[in-house]
Amino acid sequence: MDATVVSEPGVEAARDAVRVGLDAGDVVSVFGRCRVAYDGRASSTLGAGDRLLLLKPDGTALVHTDEGHQPVNWQPPDCDHAATVADGELVVHSSRSTPDEELYVRFEAVEQVSRYAVTDESTLSVEGTEEDLRQRVLADPALVEAGFEPRATERDTPAGAVDIYGVDSDGRTVVVELKRRRVGPDAVGQLGRYVDALRRDSHDGASIRGILVAPSVTDRARELLAEEGLEFVAVEPTPSE
Amino acid sequence: MDATVVSEPGVEAARDAVRVGLDAGDVVSVFGRCRVAYDGRASSTLGAGDRLLLLKPDGTALVHTDEGHQPVNWQPPDCDHAATVADGELVVHSSRSTPDEELYVRFEAVEQVSRYAVTDESTLSVEGTEEDLRQRVLADPALVEAGFEPRATERDTPAGAVDIYGVDSDGRTVVVELKRRRVGPDAVGQLGRYVDALRRDSHDGASIRGILVAPSVTDRARELLAEEGLEFVAVEPTPSE
DNA sequence: GATTCTATCTCGCTG
DNA sequence: CAGCGAGGTAGAATC
Numbered sequence: 001m002d003a004t005v006v007s008e009p010g011v012e013a014a015r016d017a018v019r020v021g022l023d024a025g026d027v028v029s030v031f032g033r034c035r036v037a038y039d040g041r042a043s044s045t046l047g048a049g050d051r052l053l054l055l056k057p058d059g060t061a062l063v064h065t066d067e068g069h070q071p072v073n074w075q076p077p078d079c080d081h082a083a084t085v086a087d088g089e090l091v092v093h094s095s096r097s098t099p100d101e102e103l104y105v106r107f108e109a110v111e112q113v114s115r116y117a118v119t120d121e122s123t124l125s126v127e128g129t130e131e132d133l134r135q136r137v138l139a140d141p142a143l144v145e146a147g148f149e150p151r152a153t154e155r156d157t158p159a160g161a162v163d164i165y166g167v168d169s170d171g172r173t174v175v176v177e178l179k180r181r182r183v184g185p186d187a188v189g190q191l192g193r194y195v196d197a198l199r200r201d202s203h204d205g206a207s208i209r210g211i212l213v214a215p216s217v218t219d220r221a222r223e224l225l226a227e228e229g230l231e232f233v234a235v236e237p238t239p240s241e
Numbered sequence: 242m243d244a245t246v247v248s249e250p251g252v253e254a255a256r257d258a259v260r261v262g263l264d265a266g267d268v269v270s271v272f273g274r275c276r277v278a279y280d281g282r283a284s285s286t287l288g289a290g291d292r293l294l295l296l297k298p299d300g301t302a303l304v305h306t307d308e309g310h311q312p313v314n315w316q317p318p319d320c321d322h323a324a325t326v327a328d329g330e331l332v333v334h335s336s337r338s339t340p341d342e343e344l345y346v347r348f349e350a351v352e353q354v355s356r357y358a359v360t361d362e363s364t365l366s367v368e369g370t371e372e373d374l375r376q377r378v379l380a381d382p383a384l385v386e387a388g389f390e391p392r393a394t395e396r397d398t399p400a401g402a403v404d405i406y407g408v409d410s411d412g413r414t415v416v417v418e419l420k421r422r423r424v425g426p427d428a429v430g431q432l433g434r435y436v437d438a439l440r441r442d443s444h445d446g447a448s449i450r451g452i453l454v455a456p457s458v459t460d461r462a463r464e465l466l467a468e469e470g471l472e473f474v475a476v477e478p479t480p481s482e
Numbered sequence: 483g484a485t486t487c488t489a490t491c492t493c494g495c496t497g
Numbered sequence: 498c499a500g501c502g503a504g505g506t507a508g509a510a511t512c
Contacts, residue, residue, distance in 0.1 A: 077308065
């Protein structure tokens with residue numbers, strides 16, 4: 001772990017500091033007044049303002065303002081970064097192909113350039129995901145309804161893979177769609193597509209049930225469920241304490 | 242615009258530097274070796290590693306590793322940040338309510354604390370959005386088909402607002418759903434819901450057409466369109482040069 | 483506040 | 498490479 005800072009560098013010094021960091025495989029941050037232009041999947045321009053530019057060794061670029069979770073402009077991983085001086089400005093250019101897109105960040109003033117030798121071997125462990133909900137339902141199928149028997153997960157249908165496929169106590173086929181949080185109309189559409197696909201392949205379509213398992217549903221989603229003859233069961237992704 | 246740096250500070254000095262920056266309404270960055278814990282909409286833990294923590298004056302917190310566009314952990318805007326020392330570590334805590342969630346970043350070593358007085362009055366201008374596609378189609382409805390006449394945009398239906406509502410040369414109602422890029426099954430479901438809602442309200446349901454306008458569709462989406470009797474017209478969000 | 487939908491969504495997985 | 502779906506999605510518009 002190592003960090004180096006250059007404060008209020010001249011344009012050439014800033015360019016050199018960025019290049020050293022990029023060559024070393026460090027995370028480089030540049031703080032200063034800049035304009036930004038993006039062209040690719042869409043295109044955008046941003047006038048002068050004070051912002052923080054982060055360049056990562058994996059080819060990611062992020063331009064952050066003083067507000068918001070999201071960068072105001074960015075490039076995804078696997079881009080090529082380059083730092084040059086043009087018209088007295090530090091210009092950072094980041095580009096990739098497939099799709100062709102490029103980002104220009106032009107600094108009229110650089111306050112600080114830092115680089116950090118970042119190493120991170122830890123992996124994030126998250127709980128409360130849809131996978132947790134699936135494990136919970138498989139461990140206790142009665143959460144869906146008494147007598148429910150899961151037979152397969154990720155079972156393929158012409159419309160995609162069903163989360164849980166099983167049978168109810170009357171032997172009817174049950175398709176379960178899992179969502180870790182409150183669901184809207186989109187999830188009902190997804191479940192409907194799976195059920196429709198199985199009904200088309202079946203001789204007795206009416207016997208196929210579709211059940212949406214989630215903490216809750218919106219009103220519109222509930223209406224859609226009723227229209228399509230689908231059902232809803234409330235289950236949290238993790239047991240409430 | 243102003244930037245201040247403290248390199249390899251002791252724990253108390255790091256805490257004080259963070260507090261000064263937060264109090265001043267600056268963007269604060271902390272680089273060092275840390276562990277991270279989140280609990281709220283889900284929960285997560287992350288073991289020790291070198292990372293960059295950004296604290297924004299709007300209450301945003303971002304933890305970035307050396308890889309990826311997305312922060313490995315974060316808090317959205319409007320959180321309260323606090324820096325303390327516990328067990329010889331710098332602990333940054335960020336929390337909010339509705340929903341209740343909190344983030345702990347514990348630094349066992351701090352390499353650098355910086356703060357930046359960020360001001361940004363410029364607003365981002367983006368082109369090539371769905372709004373551009375709508376303007377394009379409204380300016381030249383023949384892009385959809387000869388004789389198409391838009392009558393309303395964002396027209397309300399029981400299933401939500403339709404992008405463009407109009408009539409064809411035979412006087413039939415046309416519902417247009419716009420997408421700025423290649424579309425999958427979700428967009429077909431959306432269009433289908435609008436068309437179904439209007440058909441239910443109509444005496445002559447069969448006369449209502451649904452047209453998906455986008456650069457292209459996936460195979461599965463094309464099948465769904467056929468099944469539901471919907472149509473597709475290829476249009477780019479911006480004129481090809 | 484809750485709901486709905488867009489997004490340069492990102493990310494991971496699968497064929 | 499494309500397609501599909503999850504995400505602590507975020508963000509904006511609307512009710």
